[in-house]
Amino acid sequence: MKSIRVLLADDHKLIRAGLRLVVDQQPDLSVVGEADDGRQAVELAKSLKPNVVVMDIGMPNLNGIEAARQIGEMDPGAAVVMLSMHSDESYVLRALSAGARAYLLKDSATTDLVQAIHAVAEGKSFFSPAVSKVLLQDYMRKLRRSGAEDSYDLLSPRERGVLQLVAEGKSNKEVASLLNLSVYTVETHRAKIMQKLNLKGVPELILYAVRKGIIS
């Protein structure tokens, strides 16, 4: 079985040790390095070429979000699992914008970490159930108070299908072959979804999908 190479980045040794124990217990996962701060994480990612980087959002020198952005620019093959104490939209959206594919709350890191690493290694997204719950609650509250209708109802069944696949991290080509459509048609659907839901870019689309519970 092909082993997934994992790099751990957290400025707290105790946390890193705990995470390492969890990862090392899995036969198909191996920790190839540990970083103390964001800058070291970027350097190690460059030299060790990990498949997955598990990174704390708040780190000295260079924070997790900036580090994720730099790693993404340097090596698109390395997927980032972001660890954070906050379930707030600001963090989730910025982590996604920086290229992270999974977002875990530190509280539930041990429970969800293995699942998250597997998901991002396959090119999928993963969010802690607690994060999805908070995002959905915020979204519902806003809808209720503003009295607006749920824009999800505006989407056609085909568009909903495209939304889910895009949110899961599939490229236009993959979506086209999965749904038996031309790439051009998929692009048209994507543009319409963005317009109907008033979204700007894939990170917001993923966030939307998480809120709606379409992906987790």
Added chain:
Amino acid sequence: MEVFSQVRELGPKSEGGWASGKLRLTLLISFGGLLALMVVAGLEALRLARQLHTQEEAIRQTFLAHTQPLLFLSTSIYIYNDRIQEYLMSQEPQADGLTPEEFSRLTAEINSTLRKYPENRQPEERALLESLQQMFTEQQGMLNPVLLWSREERHKQALHFLNEEVLPQRLRIHETAEKIGLWNNQQLVAADREMFASFAILQARQTRLLAIALTAGLVLSLASILYLLRLGEEAQRRYQELARSRGELEALSAQLVDAQETERRSISRELHDEVGQSLGALLVEVGRLAASVPSDNTQIKDHVDKIKSVAETTVQTVRNIALLLRPSMLDDLGLIAALEWQGREVSRRSEMEVEIQSGNGAEKIPDEYSICIYRLVQEALNNAARHSSAKNARVTVEQTANKILVCVFDDGRGFDPQRVRGLGILGMEERVRRLGGMFTIDSKPGGGTTLRAEFPLSPLNQERP
């Protein structure tokens, strides 16, 4: 900070009242005194002028009263003598007109004129008059027998009598009358001289009074000027003292705000790094323990689950405290994200929906402004959610080339900013002012609230990342 603001509001008012009261009194005394002096001097001058005028009038009246009867007398005597001469020289048996009746009429006229002469006679004057009267009586005595002369007698003796008796007597009478006139003139000159003398005395008195008034005025105005200068210096000194102590208070409160932020940051860091991480590690360990417990041993599994749940709650509590002390998102994500988070936090806890709008450059706001703006918005949103029952709030943050502008609007019930000034508002004002910014609150009961903070940016600040 409450106390500081009271000092600020009361200070200048009482200062001004003190200075203006003393100033008013000084001006009243000095200029009132000067005015009084001038009025006194003027009245005195008027009185003296009137007195002089009266004196002059009296002298003129006296002179006229004396000279007029004299003139009349001279004329009467002249006529009298003329008539006598005419009579003596006449060849007619009964001389024209000069009857004993007419003679006695002329005599009576002269006598009455003499009596008309004013009674207030000087001794010298009286002597002259008496001699005049005597001469006239003598002449009468001399003439009385002549009137009884026959034509022949008259013809024979008239010339001789005229030359020897009448003319010399007439000359003497005239001389005496002239003397009286002369004496009167002398009296007039003397009175004039006397008046001039008294005028000179009056003038001197007037000059003296004027000099006194001027000197007093000079002294008074000098004293007032000195006093005013001293008053001004005093006011200036007090103002500087006040400004200095205000500056010190501002510096102190700025230090307090700074110290508070630093302290909060270090406590938050401590909580996050030490307590938070230990608890995090504890959670990881408990998680591993839970995984290693066989699923059929429910008793131990329950215990482990309980420990886990307590640890999770504790982690959450510690995290909330740390966040309240120092929002880590400010360091992790920047101001706008932190404000968005804060807005959602308020929305979750209250019935108010918060919208954050950020303009260009809002992501690059320097750190010291970020924390100030964050605290400002936090306080404003909490106030709005707690007191105004607003349904919506909007926060806008913009950064232009030379300033940062922050506005917080809410559609709540509003208040009167002139009357309601809590510690929260004062705190916001203090924070903004510390960075050289301007803080305004626009609100009225029933009309929502708009809070504005404007920070000027120096070029130095803009270059910083």
